[in-house]
Amino acid sequence: MALVEMVMPKMGESIMEGTVLAWLKNVGDSIDEDESVLEVATDKVDTEVPSVHAGILKEILAKEGEVVSVGNPIAIIDTEKDAVNTEQLIDADPEENEEANLEEVSAINVAVEATTEQIYNSNSKRFYSPLVLNIAKEENITKAELEVISGSGTQGRVTKNDIIAYVKSRSIGSNANSTRSNGSFTVSSVISGEDEIIEMDRMRKMIAERMLDSQRIAAHVTSFVEADVTKVVAWRSKNKRIFQDREGQPLTFTPIFIEAVVNALKDYPMMNISVEGDRIIKKKAINIGMAVALHDGNLIVPVIHNAEKLDIGAIALKVVDLARRARNNQIGPDDLSGGTYTISNVGGFGNVMGTPILVQPQVGILALGAIQKKPAVIETSEGDFIGIRHKMFLSHSYDHRVVDGALGGMFVRRVADYLEKFDESRTI
Numbered sequence: 001m002a003l004v005e006m007v008m009p010k011m012g013e014s015i016m017e018g019t020v021l022a023w024l025k026n027v028g029d030s031i032d033e034d035e036s037v038l039e040v041a042t043d044k045v046d047t048e049v050p051s052v053h054a055g056i057l058k059e060i061l062a063k064e065g066e067v068v069s070v071g072n073p074i075a076i077i078d079t080e081k082d083a084v085n086t087e088q089l090i091d092a093d094p095e096e097n098e099e100a101n102l103e104e105v106s107a108i109n110v111a112v113e114a115t116t117e118q119i120y121n122s123n124s125k126r127f128y129s130p131l132v133l134n135i136a137k138e139e140n141i142t143k144a145e146l147e148v149i150s151g152s153g154t155q156g157r158v159t160k161n162d163i164i165a166y167v168k169s170r171s172i173g174s175n176a177n178s179t180r181s182n183g184s185f186t187v188s189s190v191i192s193g194e195d196e197i198i199e200m201d202r203m204r205k206m207i208a209e210r211m212l213d214s215q216r217i218a219a220h221v222t223s224f225v226e227a228d229v230t231k232v233v234a235w236r237s238k239n240k241r242i243f244q245d246r247e248g249q250p251l252t253f254t255p256i257f258i259e260a261v262v263n264a265l266k267d268y269p270m271m272n273i274s275v276e277g278d279r280i281i282k283k284k285a286i287n288i289g290m291a292v293a294l295h296d297g298n299l300i301v302p303v304i305h306n307a308e309k310l311d312i313g314a315i316a317l318k319v320v321d322l323a324r325r326a327r328n329n330q331i332g333p334d335d336l337s338g339g340t341y342t343i344s345n346v347g348g349f350g351n352v353m354g355t356p357i358l359v360q361p362q363v364g365i366l367a368l369g370a371i372q373k374k375p376a377v378i379e380t381s382e383g384d385f386i387g388i389r390h391k392m393f394l395s396h397s398y399d400h401r402v403v404d405g406a407l408g409g410m411f412v413r414r415v416a417d418y419l420e421k422f423d424e425s426r427t428i
Helices: 094-118 129-139 144-147 158-172 202-216 230-247 253-268 314-327 404-420
Strands: 003-007 018-021 036-041 045-048 055-059 067-069 073-078 178-181 186-188 220-228 273-276 279-282 288-290 341-344 364-366 372-380 383-399
Touching: 018 383, 055 158, 129 158, 220 404, 230 253, 230 314, 230 383, 230 404, 253 288, 253 314, 253 341, 253 364, 288 314, 364 404, 383 404
Parallel strands: 288 341, 341 364
Antiparallel strands: 003 073, 018 036, 018 067, 036 045, 055 073, 178 186, 220 383, 273 279, 364 383, 372 383
8 A cells, every 4th residue: 555644735935834624525535636635724815725646535634723834744645545554654664654653643642631631621612722732831821711712713713823812912911801802902892682793704803913913013194196097998998898709808997907006116116115124125026916805705815926027918817817716715825925015996896095904014005996987177289178087096005114105195196197198009
């Protein structure tokens, strides 16, 4: 027989661990190569993990809710379907491997049992991973304290971030009448029998935490510009059928706006930066994040990498692909990482403007308002006239720690200029 270890895969440059959300296969089930075996949550995205081998799932090593470091084993797969025992792993000496595995499992069990005995020596309906239990032991967190920590994991399980946030709250003193959730204090409210209590899901808790962190980190300022996008509207109306027939995909306004943002970032490269402590990192690549609203009401920001190298047609295809995969929960961690500037289309919800919150560590984000027909003064060589024009507001939020009002204002004005001077004769 041939046994192979399935390990926690690396799902992005900065991701070092993942939480097992659910196993899609049971022990004894057959698995095809590239077939999804389990769902894993990281601090960026929930994703399905496929198997790199075909065979039978012989053993599950990581329980649901357990946090596993990248590279550590999570399951054992028998690549020979007629095999009936598990004496050896591929490319390993059977006796040495078995002895080493027994020693490792024994050591882990001893550590977990010791921690569990000290912290939680009675039955509980909640599952605590060994990592959480070890942190609790090191911080002298009692059984009673552990039970009341709000968990952001699957089925309310306590994650590493939850217990670390609780430790921080204890160190600065907590209010007995307050509760800690995702790093913020909230005063308990009075709940009547007619009120409905809705628990935040894992993604909503993560969004809430990141938004609060961004507000605490950056000095948010917003500048507004109204742009005349009449030429953009006319060009899209003329080309959307051509693009649909050729590519089989819709042509939205988003790729046009992204192209204008990319051109403005080339003109003002100090908007394409990030902040790390006292250092400013000037980015060479222009990676545009675009906020996508999901069906469950949550928000995700996939990234178009190296947008400066793409023409408007290629950007359009990227926009459609990322939005579709995001809404179908098929987005990967790499699709969400590396953004250098973000746009958010609030106009899709009928809003004319907004004050978006920065995606850290970026220093700029642009909200695109609804396109509206308005009466406007049209300047011509023969004089001024009143006409109907398509107008929209651009709301540019930026980090005032490193972006002054002059730069922030000139940048959004330049985006508007590119839209107003759009070449209606160009092809796609």
